[in-house]
Amino acid sequence: xxxxxxxxxxxxxxxDLDRCVHCGLCLNACPTYRELGVEMDSPRxxxxxxxQVANGxxxxxxxxxxxxxxxACRACETACPSGVQYGRLVEAARADIEQRTKRPxxxxxxxxxxxxxxxxxxxHLRIAGVLLFLYSETGLQKFVRxxxxxxxxxxxxxxxxxxxxxxxxxxxxxxGRTFPAEGERxxxxxxxxxxxxNICFARLNEATVRVLQKNxxxxxxxxGQTCCGALHVHAGIRTTARKLARQNIxxxxxxxxxxxxxxxxxxxxxxxxxxxxLEHDPDYADVARRFxxxxxxxxxxxASIDLNPRIGELPLTVTYQDSCHLAHGQRVRTAPRKLLAAxxxxxxxxMPLSDLCCGSAGIYNVVHTDMAMSILEKKMRAVNSTGADxxxxxxxxxxxxxxxxxxxxxxxxxxxxxxxxxDEAYARGETKAAEDNRSxxxxxxx
Ligand code: SF4
Ligand code: SF4
Numbered sequence: 001x002x003x004x005x006x007x008x009x010x011x012x013x014x015x016d017l018d019r020c021v022h023c024g025l026c027l028n029a030c031p032t033y034r035e036l037g038v039e040m041d042s043p044r045x046x047x048x049x050x051x052q053v054a055n056g057x058x059x060x061x062x063x064x065x066x067x068x069x070x071x072a073c074r075a076c077e078t079a080c081p082s083g084v085q086y087g088r089l090v091e092a093a094r095a096d097i098e099q100r101t102k103r104p105x106x107x108x109x110x111x112x113x114x115x116x117x118x119x120x121x122x123x124h125l126r127i128a129g130v131l132l133f134l135y136s137e138t139g140l141q142k143f144v145r146x147x148x149x150x151x152x153x154x155x156x157x158x159x160x161x162x163x164x165x166x167x168x169x170x171x172x173x174x175x176g177r178t179f180p181a182e183g184e185r186x187x188x189x190x191x192x193x194x195x196x197x198n199i200c201f202a203r204l205n206e207a208t209v210r211v212l213q214k215n216x217x218x219x220x221x222x223x224g225q226t227c228c229g230a231l232h233v234h235a236g237i238r239t240t241a242r243k244l245a246r247q248n249i250x251x252x253x254x255x256x257x258x259x260x261x262x263x264x265x266x267x268x269x270x271x272x273x274x275x276x277x278l279e280h281d282p283d284y285a286d287v288a289r290r291f292x293x294x295x296x297x298x299x300x301x302x303a304s305i306d307l308n309p310r311i312g313e314l315p316l317t318v319t320y321q322d323s324c325h326l327a328h329g330q331r332v333r334t335a336p337r338k339l340l341a342a343x344x345x346x347x348x349x350x351m352p353l354s355d356l357c358c359g360s361a362g363i364y365n366v367v368h369t370d371m372a373m374s375i376l377e378k379k380m381r382a383v384n385s386t387g388a389d390x391x392x393x394x395x396x397x398x399x400x401x402x403x404x405x406x407x408x409x410x411x412x413x414x415x416x417x418x419x420x421x422x423d424e425a426y427a428r429g430e431t432k433a434a435e436d437n438r439s440x441x442x443x444x445x446x
Contacts, residue, residue, distance in 0.1 A: 009280050010095035012050045019084045020047045026076035031357045031375050040066045043076035050093050059100050067093050073357040074328035094236030115237050119195045119227045129199035133166035164200035171202040176223035186216030187258040195227035201396045207423035208263045214426050215308045224251030230270035234362045245274045249291050259296040265395035269329030271295040303335035312428025313345035319388035322355040323395035336418045343425045349386040360401035380409035391415045
């Protein structure tokens with residue numbers, strides 16, 4: 001453990017807690033309060049409990065439960081007029097719980113395997129990807145789902161329905177490569193490909209690279225990159241998160257980039273907060289701040305540049321679900337809408353409460369499946385009310401959750417990342433240009 005991983009900074013800080021004036025204006029924005037109507041499961045109630053613990057009250061199972069049931073969606077941060085940084089508080093509270101309590105052996109083993117050995121390791125992720133692929137392709141998944149076994153397995157069975165599918169060939173094969181800009185190079189960007197996304201969202205990552213190339217970007221996929229640590233931060237495992245942050249900084253800051261791009265809102269939020277994560281590390285504090293300043297969500301980056309206008313027409317009605325960590329964590333709301341509006345033929349229909357969490361929240365839907373599913377059901381009512389045939393969003397976790405929502409309560413909508421829709425529109429544009437060229441050649445005198 002590095003000297004900077006000193007534990008006492010990993011608890012809610014008095015100055016942050018004191019910002020809350022207990023006005024309650026955040027309550028209605030909170031999905032768990034809206035579901036349960038219980039003060040202790042509201043932002044104000046959770047802050048009150050954090051204050052009690054900061055004042056010396058013990059960490060009780062009830063405290064753990066209320067902190068754990070929070071989605072860390074940060075909608076309360078947007079609603080709060082006093083500038084309470086709730087995300088920072090809940091992450092610190094979880095880190096404090098992690099240090100001061102001992103979980104059951106089975107939970108500790110599972111967390112150790114997932115957070116320390118699978119997510120940070122390309123080798124282990126590949127194995128997980130192959131197993132996931134075999135599970136769905138050999139018919140085992142179909143058999144398990146049809147056999148009623150999942151019902152007997154209770155929570156684990158419910159979580160299985162949310163399992164992502166592997167998408168070979170995995171994106172890992174592109175790590176370490178550089179993709180040239182199409183036409184004149186306007187920017188050089190680094191792309192962070194994520195951890196699970198290399199396996200389960202390999203096509204989304206490829207689409208991201210293509211769209212960047214189309215927009216004059218040379219895309220470097222740095223070899224030394226690793227998982228961003230977002231899931232670790234949300235789970236209170238900050239020592240490992242810091243280790244991963246240092247590795248990413250070392251891998252990326254050796255070269256100069258116009259932007260460090262991510263297509264996952266949850267990852268982007270954490271990458272933009274490396275400065276905070278490493279604020280007490282004398283060797284990395286400055287460089288982490290510089291790293292964070294260079295991070296851009298793909299929507300944010302594309303909306304900030306002159307977009308390549310050769311976008312083809314897509315006759316689609318699209319509704320956009322704000323990913324919490326993009327809307328509330330990064331305050332990026334207009335960029336994805338601007339990109340969708342730039343596609344000829346796309347009709348954007350807003351759903352009610354588009355910035356209310358869909359229930360995904362990292363691994364929340366696996367750990368708190370009942371709450372996540374209840375939130376999802378209401379989200380799907382909002383989606384269905386728009387009549388849209390596509391649900392666009394900006395985070396892989398939200399895509400999985402919304403796909404489960406469509407299967408359970410939807411009307412056959414397609415769920416896609418904004419950049420995938422843009423990629424299709426560019427492909428359509430190219431096909432149209434090629435057809436126009438052929439027609440022109442045919443009518444020109446030889
Ligand atoms: S977090 Fe903000 S909005 Fe909520 S009670 Fe405290 S001051 Fe009021
Ligand atoms: S982060 Fe989300 S779930 Fe947690 S208290 Fe705030 S609004 Fe509620």
